Amino acid sequence: MGRLFGTDGVRGVANADLTAELALGLSVAAAHVLAEAGTFEGHRPTAVVGRDPRASGEFLEAAVVAGLASAGVDVLRVGVLPTPAVAHLTGVLGADLGVMLSASHNAMPDNGIKFFARGGHKLADDLEDSIESVYEEHRTGAPWARPTGAGVGRVRDYDEGFETYVSHLLTVLPNRLDGLKVVLDEAHGAAARVSPEAFTRAGAQVVTIGAEPDGLNINDGCGSTHLGLLRAAVIEHGADLGIAHDGDADRCLAVDAAGNEVDGDQILAVLSLAMREAGTLRGDTVVATVMSNLGFKLAMEREGLNLVQTAVGDRYVLESMKENDYALGGEQSGHVIVLDHATTGDGTLTGLMLAARVAATGKSLADLAGVMERLPQILINVPDVDRSRVKTSGDLAAAVTAAEQELGATGRVLLRPSGTEPLVRVMVEAADIEQARAVAQRLADVVKSALG
Template sequence: MSKYFGTDGFRGEANRTLTADHAYTIGRFLGWYYSMLKRRQGDSSPARIVLGKDTRRSSYMFEYTLVGGLVASGADAYLLHVTTTPSVAYVTRTDGFDCGIMISASHNPYYDNGIKLINSNGEKMEESTISLIEDYIDGKLELFGQHYDEVPFAHQEKIGCTVDYVAGRNRYMGYLISLGLYSFKGMRVGLDCANGSSWNIAKSVFDALGAKTYVINAEPNGTNINNNAGSTHIEGLQALVKEKGLDVGFAYDGDADRCLCADEHGNVVDGDAILYIYGAYLKEHGELAGNTVTTTIMSNFGLYKAFDKLGIDYAKTPVGDKYVYEHMAQTGCRIGGEQSGHIIFSKYATTGDGILTSLKMMEVMLAKKKTLSELAAPFKIYPQVLKNVRVTDKKAAQDDVTVQEAVAKVADALGDTGRILVRESGTEPVVRVMVEAPDHDICQKYVDEVVDVICSRGYQV
């Protein structure tokens, strides 16, 4: 487990967990490191690093301090300004940058922020480079045969420069528009931009494809990102769809790498339903590579039952779009994602992309001439009960033989009609016990049985 960087970057409350000094230090390392890699390959040109940010008040502070570190180390910094995480990944990959940086804490409240790092392939930064950054932050960097308390500064003409690169964001928007296989003319679409990164992109894309758009939460002020808005608070979009009689609605999170939908009745269509709809669509067209959809262990049991009926195979990864993408890259899988709305279409992108997800849902609706509710109808969500138990030792509680016997007993009782999942939290001293079954009362009964055993064994705090 990384000390500072988790599965989705270095994230925390601005100027408490994640400070301006951290950002400057990360910029200093990245600017020097990628310039050094080029020089060691006989290329004397400066490293080229592209940056984007969301609409949080602190994003400007982190942008300026990152850029200060980058140019002080001799790299050139290209600024996309307010944009989405998937756009940074796209521009990094297509325009030949050495790496990309996105300043965002995704769906977190405005006072948090984060630094997400993207490699030259548009993928999340490899752990080996993350480890070097963390060593430099801690003052123990050993690299290229020597120890560095501080990496060298650039001087004179070697100092880096900044470049306004809004053209890169515009090219990304053009790319999204190019993926629209059908005209959206006559379609009435709701968009909830979470007062975040998609506020100046999503409407432009849908308008260009001919939709009549109704937009909410597209007035960012630095402190209202995700505030009762977007994919984590989809109630506003549901109300909009019902009030205006819209055909469909799409809600994004703060950096627009996830999307949830509202059908024409205002019902939520989550990430699992999106995987079902698009997986079935690809199979129908003979384009579902490996006949497999990549899910996480937290996908609803009903998704697997629905896939079984269609003869579609599925993989289960740990929670996190990072792990979903890694599996997809290894296997060539075309579609994968999470219940939360992180959906990856590997033919078109290397990351979850909320706006792309909404375009793909529009494509299926128009191609099949069906509403979103009709497309999602065969997928039945199983009732789920999840209970978090604060414990003294997560690993000991899970490894306890008596606890394992209780879990196995429930699994046997459920058979192929449901499932039990017991896993530890990655961020808290918590064990999560989850049961899915055809009936809510059955779920509650079996969750309580396992939690009672954990408590009786003395692990509960």
């Protein structure tokens, strides 16, 4: 069996890859692993379970709840809420485990399971490995130890979750949004109720699109992966800015009043200056991944801020932030983590803080985002190559060195082997897009010839 857990939980086509049996078995395995790790020691365990609006989430939720209760875990069902809301509730309710059913920005046929440890933090890799191992052991024949009678878990709906989470968002907002008109694209996803409520209570005039989930339309031509509708709505309504979430609302991208995209790098740049001004940017440091635009790095240097870069994936950003007590980090894709107020990327919180900066300064989002110039970035995927030889090929090393010398200080080269396919990603940034395209294509040709 291949590894079930990816960089963000277990995902697959619901009822094909991700079945009710798998969801139930992983939930029981998680309960057993956490019990053996001492998480439940001395008390009756509790889990918070939430989901996005996908139709498949209904039966998968039932399977997860059944698995946890059968293992002696009491369950609080919070219903349809964003991933960061489930993480937050896991922490504030003192639960031992959180479970979110969502495939984030993926299309509707997919779904996923994400586990949170006590405090609302993502499970460590070794715990995920143990859950997989225990699940496989019992799937192939070893019986579960099952409680009976009063030992089985009890299940109840926790309807207060919505209000608890919205109140938290408003409590940590640095200032109100009075006078702003904001368009929100909810991707027909988990934030369809939460985000409009939070922005409205914060004082913004809200126009909402993509907020009518029917279980089948999540991420369908809308949200953070499809900004066209948001751009059009912002211009049509004369809004100050637009905010787009993905299906589980752990991401936030934006558009300015003219409909121009403001990506995760630009959002990080805006928030970093706001937090430094407020004295909350510890170490004057921002954490991002190696895929962040070179323009972001140059902007941070110009502003006198430190940039720590990690491998691609918000979990690696979060690990660096927790290890070094940094307050702000994120990805170009819109995962932004404000660690003082959230344990994971929180799209609604990010959007609120971005709008709050516009309201506080009186500047347009375009002006604020102009703190960094987004350099042209070309990405070419080279398939059917031996990705394991990226770091050992002499021909490739020479080609990269030549490219870096050509680009100088205003350009960058990054080669990334795929973790799952025989494929290498070639990324080149340069001040001139034609130069970036030409260099990227030359490198892609060398990758093909040297590793093919």
